[in-house]
Amino acid sequence: MKDLSVFTDLIPGAAPDDDLTGRLAAFVRHREAFSPNTWRQLLSVMRICWRWSQENRRSFLPMSPEDLQDYLFHLQAAGRATSTVSVHAALIAMLHRNAGLIPPTVSPDVVRARKKINRTAIMSGERTGQAVPFCRPDLDRLDALWQQSPRLQHLRDLAFVHVAYGTLLRMSELSRLRVRDVTRATDGRVILDVGWTKTILQSGGIVKALSTRSSGRLLTWIRAAGLADEPDAVLFCPVHRSNKVNGVTTVPMSAPSLEDIWRRARRYAGQTSRQETNKGRYASWSGHSARVGAAQDMARKGVSIAQIMQEGTWTQTQTVMRYIRMVEAHKGAMVALMEDDD
Template structure:
């Protein structure tokens, strides 16, 4: 593997700034990094899932097949495991509070559960459908019933889901897309936060170099957040022309790990090179936590005459001897493990807040929070999809490039955008003015 390009084109700290501040970079374990606030992802395992199910089974069931659970668990994607565990925890909590038997489930109880989710918790139909799918999966893992006799397939459960969709509508709340910035065609319109805006608020210190590289790779690769966090330095293959090829291993739609590749531009490779050069990383995860501890500098103090020092002074020896000037100190601690999906989401939202503070986007007063909440770890993937469709790429090409499961999935994110370039607009624009 050839060496990464030198990052001349990337904003770096000036020599004067480097001289004014002492910089220390250390590799640190998780215990040496700042403690995250509560709300991080809880660890999940097959042991936890089996324990939850065993505790909810009726007396005399005979226990859970350990090998069956392990086999089913190994076949799941990591995000599927987490969603299944979360959904099961919610369902079991409701069953316990309502004194209902969780397994085997009764269709009437499932309808009551769906009503509680919708009316009591305010969940949308898509979430209700996922919760029922998780309950169905647990029943199959326990061999409680055949596929045709699953309680989740009862007519009343299907009707309850249909009624929820009629009441609330089936349209899901979507992450706001972060697009590149320039318009892709004359009818195109780019709104909200753009990638160019986010780049402009990335600082030139170690954390900012990491952020810039993360944004660039996230946008050009269109990876899901779990796939983005899993990138290792060895997965980036620099090419002779300055561009790069990113090797992508297991994904949500490729659990066998056949792999695919993503193209990286010269600018992205320069940003990766700047981050690696500044951090000194050579192997392991590409994107990691960066803890920052800044200390203010102290001016020099000349020695003071003994008799001029007040008697109650605590540090009179320092005044007597004087002290040299101490420049500001910035200590950066780089984590050993990769960023988590929660960590990447925090980075995106922090940069979006910086864009808002700089006044780069026009917002109605009081709507700043709505924009921040609309940005998620899915926003880069959505924005790239919108840019590719706006530039004239067809659905099959977009799905192949980004890894969408189907064209219909990708089209969900360009429904409003595609109206401007649709058949009606192309025909009628010139006839009805």
């Protein structure tokens, strides 16, 4: 297996019949237990950590707590965000567990090192980045600009942002929707059979309903693109510059192509200024913008945290609270107390 060679190449002196190699082979055989993104991240972290280990004459697998400490401090010195450092530590621990080894992250020395890295970063001004929110007024502005456009690209992009905002699906989840996943309720509105998400993986799957306007924009795109009789076609497919869809496309659009939709939308909406960001990220709308904006809009309307989490299939309350912290800032008990006195 190709992935197994990646693993064994990183282990000096590994023989085909080694117990460690056998455990890694079983790990690779069952890689479908993890999302494709997690697997890609794991391989990337392995290569980066292995190069550092080679250059500094350290052991990669198993990795000692002392070596992991030094590696994490190396990442911090290289300017990596604390979230990136945490991902590296978590994936190195994951590799060790699946290889039948004790993860070096359980060492008190490593725990202290990670706390030091986090504390140092926060005190030096690092803040967790957040996607620029795409809110209801932004959707309304684009709707007015594109709904009558003769260009297929505009109709597709408009349907895409409507579905992204109305469902709070992640970009990868939007990309794999197919025409067969679209059904109509008795009132004409669209229901999407999403199947599964990053955090919900169950046989029953999940469904998402669209509003009347969003349903109309999606159905307009399907008809204009000639996809109504192509159940296996991806719902959001490439549009050629000749203003045509190049046949039935069953392969989802790439992440960069989907990000281009957001960049194009921001340009057409007249919001060309780039925001000041931490570490240069999230300067414009991106794949997460609709999720952030929709969560904030719901919070402004008084929707409960539990309902927001359900709509966005979030499993951690702190994630949602981080997205809506600016909206919720003036709803605190002390603000209410002081303004009652005033």
